[in-house]
Amino acid sequence: MIKKITALTIALTMFISISSFAASFTDVISDGSEVSDAVNVLSELGIISGMGDGTFSPYSTLTRAQMAKIAVCIMGKTEEAVATTDAFSDVNSTHWYSGYVNSVAKNGIITGYPDGRFGAEDKLTYAQAITIIIRLLGYDASDVGYKWPQGYIEKAEVLNLTENMQFSVNDEISRLEATLLIYRALFTDMKDTKNALITKMGKNVYEDTVILATNKENPSLFVNQVQTDKQTFTFDDEVVNMAEAVGKEGTLVVNDDNEVIAFVADDNLESESYTVSAVYREGNSDKISLITQEGKAVLISVKAQLYFGGEAYTAEKLSEGLNSGSNVTLFKENGALKYVFVEEYKNLGPVTVANTDNVKSIFNVTDEESTKVIRKGVAATWDDIEVFDVLYYSEKTNTIYAYCDRVTGMYEEAYPMKANVSRVTVSGTEYAVSSMTAVNKLNETKGAFNIGDRVTLLFGEDGLVVDAVSLTDADYSMYGVITGSGSELSEDGKGSSQYYVNVTHADGTEVKYVVPDDRYEEMAGQLCVVDFDNSYAVLELTAVSYIEGYVNKRTNTIGAKKLANDVKILEYTDGNKLQATVSSVRTSHIDGMTLSKTDVKNVVYNKKGEIELLYLNDVTGNSSIYGVVIDDPGSYSKDGKKVEVKSGTYTVLNKNTKYTYNGTHTSIRKGDCVEYKKGISGTEIKALMQVATSTVIDECTDNIITVNEKQYILADNATVYVGESSLSLKSVSWDDAVGVEGRVALFSEKSITNGGKIRVVRIYTAQ
Secondary structure, X not given: OOOOOOOOOOOOOOOOOOOOOOOOOOOOOOOOOHHHHHHHHHHHHOOOOOOOOOOOOOOOEXXXXXXXXXXXXXXXXXXHOOOOOOOOOOOOOOOOOHHHHHHHHHOOOOOOOOOOXXXXXXXXXXXXXXXXXXXXOOOOHHHHOXXXXXXXXXXXXXXXXXXXXXXXXXOEOEHHHHHHHHHHHHOOEOOOOOOEHHHHHOOEEEEEEEEEEOOOOOOOOOOOXXXXXXXXXXXXXXXXXXXXXXXXXXXXXXXXXOEEEEEEEOOOOEEEEEEEEEEEOOOOOOEEEEEEOOOOEEEEEOOOEXXXXXXXXXXXXXXXXXXXXXXXXXXEEOOEEEEEEEEOOOOEEXXXXXXXXXXXXXXXXXXXXXXXXXXXXXXXXHHHOOOOOEEEEEOOOOEEEEEOOEEEEEEEEEEOOHHHOOXXXXXXXXXXXXXXXXXXXXXXXXXXXXXXXXXXXXXXXXXXXXXXXXXXXXXXXXXXXXXXXXXEEOOOOXXXXXXXXXXXXXXXXXXXXXXXXXXXXXXXXXXXXEEEEOOEEEEEEOOOOOOOEEEEOOOOEEOOEEEEEEEEEEEEEEEOOOOEEEEEEOHHHHOXXXXXXXXXXXXXXXXXXXXXXXEEXXXXXXXXXXXXXXXXXXXEEEOOEEEEOXXXXXXXXXXXEEEEEEEEOOOOOOOOEEEEEEEOOEEXXXXXXXXXXXXXXXXXXXXXXXXOXXXXXXXXXXXXXEEOOOOOOEEEOHHHHOOOOOEEEEEEOOOHHHXXXXXXXXXXXXX
């Protein structure tokens, strides 16, 4: 164990201050220094005490007799320190120090003078104090040399015992400086061992101990408890400040009551701390990338020792995610990573959105334009936040996190009892409850849900239930599209099977429901209303209704029909009777389109006659990938003529990712801009429509591109490629594309007059 060394120059003329570690002495001040740690630890261990009048008297000196008692205490031999036959001419059995003197003499720690005296009342010098301490550590003249006291002083320097101390060997040593020397020695390994000197005292010493948490980091602990990688101990914060030790490794000393007496951090460990904005692991990589708020990527092994939330893991645990703004510290020994300590930043929240009109005031966000919004794990806007979303706010990163995971079903059971609920069963599945808001909605509180009620559970960032609301509070929650069905083993532990159906609800959330039988087996893609009968979900198909007309987001209309302010739009993009792919879209995605009856699979109206739910038939193109063909089947020569191969492998580049299509196309070739689709029905590519050409991009904003002084709307997933020809096209940023001269072409999946948006921009720079 390498002890803690603090850069500190001891000057007898300075006023010595003692930290909050220190016992209450009237002549010292708390300041958190190593000196103050030393005074407290030795006082708690009973090695050295105050003067009996409430003072420590730091500038007083020690006698040789007092040092003899200290040495016996450190050796753990106080029981053998009894008065015996006098070993020195000036010591007899009536002296209080007789037993201590005989013990140190017997153990070769302190010898007398050449004339046979011990000199018990003589003032202790630096040379004598250092010699005694080195001998306590197990060294003698054969180890340090026979030139006294230089050999012992040099050994003390090697062990860092005298670092930053200024003295002459024959000067009298003060109580304070002797205390510091002894303190450092206690946490230094003895000769030829890996055991610190303090272990000789018979105390409970835990070396290489990591302090994981106090009540501040782990609320389940009592205010006087500290959690370590060994076990949980109690402490007195007037004796030891464990709050400052969290995350550090060192030597922990506890008394017989399991109460911490001292903790000395291992300053041999180097540490690097980062504020993390994201954690990333690619596939099954053996590395975890910590992305700092400065944009730096820090790589650590997935097998590295990790301490997180008061528990020990491997760093692979970080793959599950970490709140942005959390602090990660890497502790290294001789350059090699020893362990990783995480202090997770706690976001404000959770708060359930009851009304989207005042969502910006929930966390008193003042600069809403600079506030980032993340919903369902992707970048979003304030307008994307829905009623019953669960919000969190990071003050560190000025980010709103919106979670919309939920499940609706029959409230069947509460555990351990409804009056003290911590877990609930809804429609056959058990869920843990993590917030008092949810507890009060599910227990015996007046107005809480009763067993047998239909209830919607809302989940927070930890995947636990944070709120519960009534299904009737939002009619759209009952609607959804069946995306698949099947059977699986039930969770009743009896090995029986149960049927289930997957539903994508109007708000885009996907829910698996337990159903009574296989009646919904071939209904994928159909709009339905979810109800419940006991523990089973019952689905009622919605009568088909159509609408057609021009979509105008500004007037919030489709043809002559008004859209509800909180209209929900679902889009069917692919599938068959057994499976379907469905996603939610925004009104802006269909703005400017003229919808035909074939574009609309169904529509639901509210009591006002407004469109509450619109179910579309693959009209936005949002689910497709758009890019440029960088490789095609090629050509060959026949009878001296070039023949184009129309069947084979086509490679499509989307940003920096390549996709392949194997098939036949009569017109698509290298350099063409295409739409690539891969889903339940298979894979296909088709050429995009060229809607504009130019020699340069005049301007490009977040959603508008300007060429030839004409503006076009950019799709959310639009990409731009630049190269001398089709052989050298590369994806570039929009900023890098503006002003580049060449043959500029803009491509869309449909005509601009029918709501088409720019999906791909291609620039050939060769003239």
